[in-house]
Amino acid sequence: MTQSTTARVGRFHQGRLSEGRPQVLDAWRITTDDVLVATRVASLLGGHAQQNEGGGGLAHEVLTNRESVRVLMDGPGAVTARMVLWSSKGIIHDCDGSAFLSPQGKKGQPCGCHPRLEDKKLAAREGRGPMPSIDLTFRIAAAPMLGAFHFMTSSWQLTAQLSDLMEALERVGGPAACDLTTELVALTTKTGTNVCYRKPVVKVLGNPDIVAPDPPRTAAPVPDPKPSAPRRRSKSTYESTTPPTPSTAEPACSVSVDAATLRRAAQVLGTSDHQETVIAALSEAVARRQQTVELARLREHVGRIAAIARQALPDGDSSLT
Ligand SMILES: [Zn+2]
Numbered sequence: 001m002t003q004s005t006t007a008r009v010g011r012f013h014q015g016r017l018s019e020g021r022p023q024v025l026d027a028w029r030i031t032t033d034d035v036l037v038a039t040r041v042a043s044l045l046g047g048h049a050q051q052n053e054g055g056g057g058l059a060h061e062v063l064t065n066r067e068s069v070r071v072l073m074d075g076p077g078a079v080t081a082r083m084v085l086w087s088s089k090g091i092i093h094d095c096d097g098s099a100f101l102s103p104q105g106k107k108g109q110p111c112g113c114h115p116r117l118e119d120k121k122l123a124a125r126e127g128r129g130p131m132p133s134i135d136l137t138f139r140i141a142a143a144p145m146l147g148a149f150h151f152m153t154s155s156w157q158l159t160a161q162l163s164d165l166m167e168a169l170e171r172v173g174g175p176a177a178c179d180l181t182t183e184l185v186a187l188t189t190k191t192g193t194n195v196c197y198r199k200p201v202v203k204v205l206g207n208p209d210i211v212a213p214d215p216p217r218t219a220a221p222v223p224d225p226k227p228s229a230p231r232r233r234s235k236s237t238y239e240s241t242t243p244p245t246p247s248t249a250e251p252a253c254s255v256s257v258d259a260a261t262l263r264r265a266a267q268v269l270g271t272s273d274h275q276e277t278v279i280a281a282l283s284e285a286v287a288r289r290q291q292t293v294e295l296a297r298l299r300e301h302v303g304r305i306a307a308i309a310r311q312a313l314p315d316g317d318s319s320l321t
Contacts, residue, residue, distance in 0.1 A: 008137065009037055009147035012069075014182050014198050016054030016061070023054075024198055027065050028182060030149070031058040037146055038062050044142055044214075045069060068181040070215055071138035071149075072208055075174065076166040078137045081159070083113065083120070083130035093130045121156055132159040136202065141177055141213040151180065157199045168204035177211035179203045 010032030015024045028045070031052050032038050038049035038060035046065035054061055073079075082101055085093035094102045095111035097120070113129060114120050123129025136151045158165075169176050181201045188194050205211045 007148065008150045009034060010041070010149045011056060011058065012149055012151040012180070013054075013056060014153070014200065016056075016063075018054065025063065025182075026184075026198075027063070027067050028069055028180075029054065029061060029063050031056045031061045033059045035060055040143060040146060041140070044140065067183070068179050068215065070141040070205075070211075070213060071178050071180050072141050072144055072175045073136065073138045073169055073178050073202075073204075075172075075176070076169045078169065079162065079166060080135040080137075081162055082133050084133045085124075085130035095130060117156070117160055132156060134158055134162070136180070138178070138180065141208060141211075151200065153200050155200050158202070161202070165202055165204065172204065172207055175208055177205045177208040177213075179205060179215065 010030055013025070013029040013031065015022055016029055017023065030038075030041050030045070031054075032041070035049060041047075041064070042049045042062045045062070047062045049060055049062055052058055052061035081096075083093070083095050083097050084091055091102075093111065094100065095113055097113055098111065098115065100106040100109050100111045114123060120129055124131045131154045134153050134155065136153075137148050138150070139148055140146060179202070181203070182198045183201045184196070185199050186194070186196045
C-alpha cells in the first residue's frame, strides 16, 4: 500500500453535518473548492452546486442522487490503508495491521495487533486497538479530465475487502473502471435491535476501454440481489425550507394514489418522480418508528406502488417537480 501523492480536486462523502449532527446520506455527497468542478459534478451525477455547509473544509458541495458512481482507479497505488489509534495527544498507534508504519524508529517492527479482523475490531471498539484509515483516489469515469477525487473511510467491511480489491486492481494492470457504491445494509442484531447503515463497496469492472464510463440510467435494478433504492430524505432535508410534516409521513402504511397528495409530498420531500416520492415517504415514517425490517419489506413493494401511481395519474402529471 503506497501513499498517493496525487493532488485531489474533491472528495466523496457518505454523510454530512446537519445542524451540528452527523447525518448519513442515501447518495454520494461530493465537496470541492472549485465551483466549476462542482457544477460539472452536479450535471453528471445530479444535485446542485451549492455552498458547503455540511462540513469537510471545502467550499462547495453537491448532494448527488447516485448511490453508485463509476470511477477510474489507477492500480493498487490508488489505495492507501493503515490502522490508526488516536489519543488526545495525537496518534499513538500507526500500523498496517501487523507492523508499525511510524514512528520511524519502530517502523517495520511487529505492532502487537491481533491477526484476525474480528479481534482487531473488538480491540478498536474497546479503545485498545487502532481503527482502519482508508483513502481511495480515483477519477470520475464519465469526466476524467476533472481530476482526481478521493474518499476516506474507516469501514471495517472495506478493510476486509482490501486485499481482494488490490489484487483485482493489479490484475487490470493500469487504470481500472470500478463502481464505487454507498450500499444500504439493513439487519437485525442478536439482541433484536434493527440496524440500518451504509457501507462503501468498490467493485472492479476491468479495463476502461471495454467498460462504459457511466452505468445505464434506466430503471433497471443495480446488479445486486438486495433492494437498495435511493432514499432522498437527507437531500430533501437540506434543500427544502419546509420541514417534512407528520401528515406527509403518516400515510406510509396505507398509501392512497392521489395526485394532489403526491405532488405536495414531492414538494416537501424534494423528490422528482412518483417512485422517489413513495420511497421517501415510506422511509420517513418507517425510520421514525425504527422498523428497519419493515422498511426493507416495504422497499420491495415500492416499485409496484409507484407503477400503480403512474397508471392512476394522467400523462401530463407525470413530473412532480
Ligand atoms: Zn497495529
